Amino acid sequence: MNRTELVAAMAEKAGVSKKDAELVLKAFVETTTEALKKKDSIQLVGFGTFTTTERPAREGINPLTKEKIKIAAATMPKFKPGKALKDAVN
Secondary structure: OOHHHHHHHHHHHHOOOHHHHHHHHHHHHHHHHHHHHOOOOEEEOOOEEEEEEEEOOEEEEOOOOOOEEEEOOEEEEEEEEOHHHHHHHO
16 A cells, blocks of 8 residues: 555545545654654554664675675664554454
């Protein structure tokens, strides 16, 4: 499912226009991104938790040249599904 299909499904399910559903989805994505930038977590009970995790700097190998390279440390977004979502999928 792509973004357009998601917006259409959300609009139908909520009984609102596609334009309104698009605005809500955009607001959710922006708010989630801003919270994760601040290293906050977002917990949606039954759905899951959005958090960040720190990945330390490490040494890797360029597969083309077999040369060792340094990979910088990074903050990575992470999603852990909740029990209700796991149960619904299984």
